[in-house]
Amino acid sequence: MDLAFSDEEVRFRNEVAAFLKENLSSRLSQKVNIGKRLTKDDMVEWHSVLNDKGWLAVNWPKEHGGTGWTAVQKHIFDEECWAAGAPRTVPFGLNMLAPVLMKFGSEEQKAHYLPRILDGTDWWCQGYSEPGAGSDLASLRTSAVREGDHYIVNGQKTWTTLGQFADWIFCLVRTSTEGKRQEGISFLLIDMNTPGVTVRPIILIDGEHEVNEIFFDNVKVPVGNLVGEENKGWTYAKYLLTHERTGTANIGNSNAALEKLKRIASEQKKSGKPLSQDPYFAARMAKVEIDLNALKTTNLRILVEADSGAAAGPESSMLKVKGTIIRQELNDLARRALGPFALPFSSEAMEEGYNEEPIGPDYANAVAAKYFNNRKMSIYAGSNEIQREIITKTKLGL
Amino acid sequence: MDFKLNDDRRMLAETLERFLADNYDMEKRHGFAMQEAGFSPQMWSEFSQLGIIGALFGEDVGGFGGEGADLMVVFEALGKHLVVEPFLPTLLAGTVLAKSGGNEALIEKTIAGESMLALAHGEPSSRYELNSVETVAKQDGDSWLISGNKSVVLGGGAATHYVVSARTSGETDDEQGITCFLVEKSDAMRIRNYSTLDGYGAAEVTLENAKGILLDEKDKGCSLIEQAYAHGISAVSAEALGAMTVATELTVEYTRQRKQFGVPIGKFQALQHRMADMLIEMEQVRSSVMNAVGNLVSDRKLREREVSACKYLVGTVGRQVAEEAIQIHGGMGMTWEYSVGHFAKHIIMIDHLFGDTDHHLERYIALGQDL
Numbered sequence: 001m002d003l004a005f006s007d008e009e010v011r012f013r014n015e016v017a018a019f020l021k022e023n024l025s026s027r028l029s030q031k032v033n034i035g036k037r038l039t040k041d042d043m044v045e046w047h048s049v050l051n052d053k054g055w056l057a058v059n060w061p062k063e064h065g066g067t068g069w070t071a072v073q074k075h076i077f078d079e080e081c082w083a084a085g086a087p088r089t090v091p092f093g094l095n096m097l098a099p100v101l102m103k104f105g106s107e108e109q110k111a112h113y114l115p116r117i118l119d120g121t122d123w124w125c126q127g128y129s130e131p132g133a134g135s136d137l138a139s140l141r142t143s144a145v146r147e148g149d150h151y152i153v154n155g156q157k158t159w160t161t162l163g164q165f166a167d168w169i170f171c172l173v174r175t176s177t178e179g180k181r182q183e184g185i186s187f188l189l190i191d192m193n194t195p196g197v198t199v200r201p202i203i204l205i206d207g208e209h210e211v212n213e214i215f216f217d218n219v220k221v222p223v224g225n226l227v228g229e230e231n232k233g234w235t236y237a238k239y240l241l242t243h244e245r246t247g248t249a250n251i252g253n254s255n256a257a258l259e260k261l262k263r264i265a266s267e268q269k270k271s272g273k274p275l276s277q278d279p280y281f282a283a284r285m286a287k288v289e290i291d292l293n294a295l296k297t298t299n300l301r302i303l304v305e306a307d308s309g310a311a312a313g314p315e316s317s318m319l320k321v322k323g324t325i326i327r328q329e330l331n332d333l334a335r336r337a338l339g340p341f342a343l344p345f346s347s348e349a350m351e352e353g354y355n356e357e358p359i360g361p362d363y364a365n366a367v368a369a370k371y372f373n374n375r376k377m378s379i380y381a382g383s384n385e386i387q388r389e390i391i392t393k394t395k396l397g398l
Numbered sequence: 399m400d401f402k403l404n405d406d407r408r409m410l411a412e413t414l415e416r417f418l419a420d421n422y423d424m425e426k427r428h429g430f431a432m433q434e435a436g437f438s439p440q441m442w443s444e445f446s447q448l449g450i451i452g453a454l455f456g457e458d459v460g461g462f463g464g465e466g467a468d469l470m471v472v473f474e475a476l477g478k479h480l481v482v483e484p485f486l487p488t489l490l491a492g493t494v495l496a497k498s499g500g501n502e503a504l505i506e507k508t509i510a511g512e513s514m515l516a517l518a519h520g521e522p523s524s525r526y527e528l529n530s531v532e533t534v535a536k537q538d539g540d541s542w543l544i545s546g547n548k549s550v551v552l553g554g555g556a557a558t559h560y561v562v563s564a565r566t567s568g569e570t571d572d573e574q575g576i577t578c579f580l581v582e583k584s585d586a587m588r589i590r591n592y593s594t595l596d597g598y599g600a601a602e603v604t605l606e607n608a609k610g611i612l613l614d615e616k617d618k619g620c621s622l623i624e625q626a627y628a629h630g631i632s633a634v635s636a637e638a639l640g641a642m643t644v645a646t647e648l649t650v651e652y653t654r655q656r657k658q659f660g661v662p663i664g665k666f667q668a669l670q671h672r673m674a675d676m677l678i679e680m681e682q683v684r685s686s687v688m689n690a691v692g693n694l695v696s697d698r699k700l701r702e703r704e705v706s707a708c709k710y711l712v713g714t715v716g717r718q719v720a721e722e723a724i725q726i727h728g729g730m731g732m733t734w735e736y737s738v739g740h741f742a743k744h745i746i747m748i749d750h751l752f753g754d755t756d757h758h759l760e761r762y763i764a765l766g767q768d769l
Contacts, residue, residue, distance in 0.1 A: 001470075291682065
């Protein structure tokens with residue numbers, strides 16, 4: 001047993017850190033660190049910096065323009081990016097659609113779509129959830145009916161993250177109502193500019209426009225946009241859900257959040273002493289740090305196993321549950337650490353050009369909003385209750 | 399980075415697990431605990447022949463293991479069968495002997511199962527404080543005479559040799575001035591032998607001018623004790639993990655068999671999700687034990703922080719697993735006859751060894767403050 005990173009991995013970490021120091025603009029990292037609102041341009045800019053280096057598609061094999069990194073390398077990259085205050089990459093095209101195309105798409109689809117994801121031509125969003133199909137995704141009803149060379153799509157998708165910026169949406173649609181519900185679902189690529197597609201914002205409790213509803217009203221989609229076989233979409237979607245393990249535990253994100261929390265707790269005073277020295281608050285910080293350090297090792301154990309070829313299992317469910325609990329606890333502590341300065345909130349202050357004097361510390365504005373925003377983490381990507389169902393079925397055999 | 403066991407350790411694990419599966423069911427375990435020594439001398443001798451006692455010691459002192467991963471393998475297996483033979487006392491005292499040097503003959507006899515060791519450190523008023531030592535040692539020509547009271551000495555009833563901490567200078571709570579001595583069992587010691595609630599042997603030990611041999615440097619014993627505790631905590635944490643694993647397996651199996659309202663109770667989501675949480679938290683414990691055993695050879699501050707983190711997590715998760723195991727079993731979990739309660743007892747009582755969750759959380763914070 002050896003807990004240390006190899007020399008190569010340490011060299012790799014240094015290389016990543018050096019690259020970020022050189023190429024991540026302080027404009028972007030300051031926005032991230034202080035909790036400013038990132039624009040589409042900010043995200044596109046960061047994608048392009050990474051793409052120039054060949055480090056955008058961390059999960060892709062080299063033949064498609066990816067890094068070909070090991071799972072451990074991807075983890076190191078993720079940790080360093082969060083530590084440096086880099087914007088997160090937009091995962092829908094890169095990490096969600098691309099693996100499905102590589103595995104199940106036609107040669108034409110691969111050749112057409114993959115390069116456009118890399119160079120930023122296409123911004124993708126995900127069309128899975130529907131108003132009546134959340135955790136029970138297989139109950140989705142958005143229909144695609146074949147008419148000649150086209151499918152006619154009718155229905156509604158929801159919770160579509162950053163869909164307001166998207167050029168394309170990959171959708172699960174119902175192509176059959178026969179047999180098992182799962183066997184009538186297909187995986188379809190839809191151009192957002194097609195007539196009949198409408199995007200409506202959903203404003204979340206933090207006041208932000210992050211997710212959307214997408215309506216499809218007799219939308220004509222060429223049959224060439226079907227991925228793989230008709231009625232096999234459920235298999236592809238499941239492949240997608242188990243494919244990506246690197247980010248599940250939110251380690252890099254939580255590392256950065258813990259560092260930020262420590263800074264807040266050392267600057268905020270309670271009875272004249274830093275809050276970090278208050279025994280009760282220090283105990284809460286220590287508990288979450290201990291949990292995070294154990295999860296880091298769990299995560300690395302699973303990544304090392306993945307690198308040696310082990311198939312993904314219910315471990316990702318365990319990482320998801322524990323990782324989100326930890327991240328949300330850090331949000332809670334950061335909010336508490338600010339005391340009364342968690343209360344003032346200005347949406348305008350989240351804009352880059354905002355020049356007015358902050359109320360309280362300059363990092364305070366977005367902290368409570370972020371707490372509410374991150375309540376989503378235990379709900380999305382298979383709610384934590386669904387993850388416990390998966391563990392029950394696969395690990396407990398009940 | 400490598401989290402796998404090497405071939406030697408995999409063999410060690412297989413050997414021990416097979417031996418325990420064949421020789422150590424719960425009924426036998428209770429029988430061993432009821433023997434006069436508080437364990438089975440016969441089994442101790444068999445463990446010796448299998449090389450399990452030797453696995454607690456490094457090759458430099460005549461053993462064939464002694465590394466963190468060895469401890470994890472051995473104690474996790476012991477925990478799965480609630481083995482009552484005195485591995486933990488042997489490891490605690492043995493670590494002091496091995497680190498202070500010059501005790502190869504005694505270690506050899508210990509590995510052979512002929513000598514029995516115990517660490518006599520805790521005192522009636524020390525609670526979990528490592529530095530709190532009132533027992534005194536006075537120099538008497540070439541040897542030392544030790545007097546004082548030692549409390550809850552694990553394996554203290556059966557030991558032939560004791561590692562005893564005593565104050566050679568300073569005040570009761572000073573870190574400096576504690577010295578470790580080797581004391582052979584004699585009439586100068588009063589030993590009140592008993593069994594702990596979870597069935598392990600311990601004793602109250604009173605020394606009255608007992609003859610001791612100085613181990614290592616005078617006044618510098620606290621660091622030796624701290625290292626012995628680091629090994630003991632890592633080991634007992636692995637033991638707790640083994641016990642938690644079995645308690646959870648028993649619980650899941652019980653929910654498969656037990657029917658109420660016409661279905662196995664394992665079909666109820668209220669129970670399923672709690673068992674899923676037990677698995678999630680136990681995976682955290684496994685990682686934390688790895689962090690502790692993997693850092694036993696690291697610098698003091700890193701080692702002790704990982705050890706305290708581990709003991710904190712074992713205590714917290716241990717309580718969750720033990721209480722849920724009993725609750726989900728319902729009335730059956732409350733009976734002496736059914737085994738799950740015995741696992742629960744050991745898991746909970748481990749929190750009272752070497753500092754509980756509160757103690758180690760506080761210690762973890764203190765160790766981090768000057769990082």
